[in-house]
Amino acid sequence: MQREEKQLEASLDALLSQVADLKNSLGSFIYKLENEYDRLTWPSVLDSFALLSGQLNTLNKVLKHEKTPLFRNQVIIPLVLSPDRDEDLMRQTEGRVPVFSHEVVPDHLRTKPDPEVEEQEKQLTTDAARIGADAAQKQIQSLNKMCSNLLEKISKEERESESGGLRPNKQTFNPADTNALVAAVAFGKGLSNWRPAGSSGPSQPGQPGAGTVLAGASGLQQVQMAGAPNQQQPMLSGVQMAQAGQPGKMPSGIKTNIKSASMHPYQRKSAQQMRKWQAGWPWGLLSSLAPSQPSTTARLAPTEPLARMEAIVNLYQEMMKHADPRVQGYPLMESPLLMTSILLTYVYFVLSLGPRIMANRKPFQLRGFMVVYNFSLVALSLYIVYEFLMSGWLSSYTWRCDPVDFSNNPEALRMVRVAWLFLFSKFIELIDTVSNFVRFENVWGERCERPWL
Structure with a gap:
């Protein structure tokens, strides 16, 4: 006791x-x-x-x-x-x-609740006892399903809000000004037609006045200018109108005059030199890709190829603007040009350079190197599989099509690192073809488009 x-x-x-x-x-x-x-x-x-x-x-x-x-x-x-x-x-x-x-x-010193509370508790106990085990299990599963769907929607909204906050980049240019500048460079839109005094002579008496139409630099836009019969007509960029001997008919050609004294010093070239420069790289290459244009507009200047080159550059910059900022600083992630160069070099080696180098040579013995290389690839592959599982597939990922996580949380950054490591391993595997060439074994090529994609 x-x-x-x-x-x-x-x-x-x-x-x-x-x-x-x-x-x-x-x-x-x-x-x-x-x-x-x-x-x-x-x-x-x-x-x-x-x-x-x-x-x-x-x-x-x-x-x-x-x-x-x-x-x-x-x-x-x-x-x-x-x-x-x-x-x-x-x-x-x-x-x-x-x-x-x-x-x-x-x-x-009370040891029991109020009588009203006791009655409510008894009622709840009686109602719970009436429900069978199967019905109770179904209700529990339904409740768990609703809770999991709600949690999934909440997490999806959080990921989308985080990715939406990362995606939009601050605009550093005015689209209206950019469009106006491109239109001015390509078509001469908005440029003044003023020229120094004495650079143009009086118009002919029979020249048409109001309603004179000038062909634009690109051949895609027409500029209408008004003038008087006895008034001096200015010229645009050294382009003279043919004398209007046939009213109501468009001029058949445009003559390009290169002024060596009164024009800008960058235009002090002959027409023959200008045509050679226009036919050179990259203007000739880009012009060959473009549809054929009338000869009157092809002589003006390389403004249209310049506009095409600018469009290509703008397209490349727009593509790079959507790159994932989390991979900045990773090798091969700054630009697709380096990856493309490596893969093109690989294709050139497989199809041409490799067979020519080893045509009259004896095979190399690389047994020790190949053993170390293969074991290293196996270890790297196991590590990549482990990282893929631990960074999502065994934690927060599901077997459905989950949205891409663009956030900076540790799990998402871990997935970015292992994805880059997987890409880098594809470039390492290109060594297999080189080793087969130098050992005179069955030569086979990697799928070089896989790492680029």
């Missing part, structure tokens, strides 16, 4: 200690909420909740310990009930319970 009493006292002391710690934590948290709410941060609130949760778990462990007696078997009986103020009770309860009277005892 004394042993049970000592065990009960020890359990009560441990329980009182845990309850006192929990009370102090609750008091400090309430003090923060009431007095430090303006400086309170969410991490500190989470720390307080974590502390309270840990103390509650410790209290439950103390109650469920095998050495702790069942307190439900113990009966508490009030020995003295008095309506008078009790100072000792005030001190022990920190001023919360001043008297121990008939009104206080039912609240503090």
Whole structure:
């Protein structure tokens, strides 16, 4: 009997200690909420909740310990009930319970809930007992499915918001100004037709006045200019109109005059030199790709090939603008040109250079190198598979078509690293063909479009 009493006292002391710690934590948290709410941060609130949760778990462990007696078997009986103020009770309860009277005892020594609560609890228990095991399991599965769908939608929205915040790049140019500049360079749109005095002579008496039509530099746009019969007609970029001997008919040709003194110094070239320059690279190459143009517009200047080159450059810059910023600094990721050069060199070696080099040579013995090379590739492949599994397939990925994660969280960055390592391993495997060439074994080529894609 004394042993049970000592065990009960020890359990009560441990329980009182845990309850006192929990009370102090609750008091400090309430003090923060009431007095430090303006400086309170969410991490500190989470720390307080974590502390309270840990103390509650410790209290439950103390109650469920095998050495702790069942307190439900113990009966508490009030020995003295008095309506008078009790100072000792005030001190022990920190001023919360001043008297121990008939009104206080039912609240503090109650072991059962209110009768209304008991009735509701019995009703809920009865309703739960009516549900079969299969129906309950179906309801549980349905609830779990709804919760998982809701969590998936929330995570998808978070990923899309993060990727949307990363994608848009700040625009550093004005599209209207860019279009105006390209139109001015390619078609002469918006340029003034003013020329120095004395560079053009008076028009012929029979020359048409209002409604004179000039062919543009590209042959795609016509500029209408008005003038008087006896008024001096300015010229655009050294292009003269043919004298209007046939009214109502378009001029059959455009004569290009290169002025060596009155024009810009960059235009001091003869017409023959200009045609040679236009036929050279890259203007001739780009002109060959373009549809045929009339001869009157082909003589003007290389503005149309320049516009095509500018369009190609703009297309390349637009493609690079959509590159993933997280791969900046990785080898082969700055531009597709280096990868393309390596693959083209590989194709040239497989089809032409390799057979010519080894035509009159003896095979090389690379047994030691090939053993180390093959074991290294196997180890690298195993590491890549492990990284792919740990960076998504065994954690957050599903067997459905998941959206691409463009965020900067550690798991997404880990997937980026292993994806780049897989790409780099494809370039390493190109060594197989070279080793087969020098050893005179069966020569086979890698699929060189796979790493480029």
